[in-house]
Amino acid sequence: MTKRFTLFLLALAVASGLAFSLGYISHSVPPTTSAAVTTTTSEVTQPASAMWPFARTPLRFSDPVTAASSFAVAYLGFSAPVVGAFQQGDSRSGEVPVRSSATGAITTVLVRQLTDDDSWWVLGAATANIQITTPALFASLTSPATLRGISTAFEAQVNVELRGDQSLAAIGTGYVMGGSMGELASFEGQITFTKSSTRYGTLLMRTYSAKDGSVLEASALRIMYAK
Structure with missing residues (x-):
């Protein structure tokens, strides 16, 4: 694990402390698709x-691994993820490794x-093969938004998507070109997007299998949209 990737994971973890001071209610209510503990x-x-x-759906998780597995399938798009054991951070947080296959x-x-009900929430996702340096966590984006980082992927292509808060729908799509065949290299590009109705959103970057088009890995970063 590179130093840069470790710092990115730490930044995502620290961001959870902003949860109560920066709350925002979205106006979109998407479907939910995975088994979980639910509350009214x-x-x-x-x-x-x-x-x-x-938040505006009844879906909640009493177990961190179930939360991560649901997120991997419903939000990131993994088809049949191999989900590892929960790795504790502090008393209320941690991480769960997810793979597209055993290898x-x-x-x-x-x-x-x-939240007060002690349910588990997902803050984001990161992979060493897609390391985002720009935008930063909670950066305020305007269209077109600049993207920078390092990556490696089949034929160098990393697919990019921007989503609004509490939504699976993309408001912007594109791709960047980094390294390939396991060799990390820098990427830089831009993504245009339509105006979001929500203050918060997600920058999602994924690679796909050349064999069947399934999701191989993903980085998902919490961002904001400029008013």
Whole structure:
């Protein structure tokens, strides 16, 4: 694990402390698709640092591994992920490794108990093969947004998507070109997007299998949209 990748994971973990001061209620209510412990919710504010689950749905998780597995399938798009054991951070947070197969690259899903009911929320995801340096965590984006980092992927292509808060729909798509065949190299590009109705959102970067088009790995970063 590189120093840069380790610092990125630490930044995602620290961001969870902003959850209660930066809360925002989205106006989109997408479907939910995975098994979980559920509770009845009314008008609940989405924690600012949380991508999953969506607060305005009843989906909640009493187990961090279940939360990570649900996120990997429903949000990141993995088809049949191999989900590892929960790795404890502090008393209310940690991470869960996810792979597309038993030998696939690791996507680290960061989870935390953010609310009074002690349910688990997903803060983001990171993989050593897609390391985002620009934008920064919680950066305020305008269109077109600049993307920088380092990556490696089949034929060098990393697919990019921007989403609004509490939504699986893309408001912008594109790709960047970095390294290939296991060799990390810098990428730089831009992504244009339509105006978001939400303050918060997600920058999602993924690579796909050349064999069947399935998701191999992903980095997901919490961002903001400029008003």
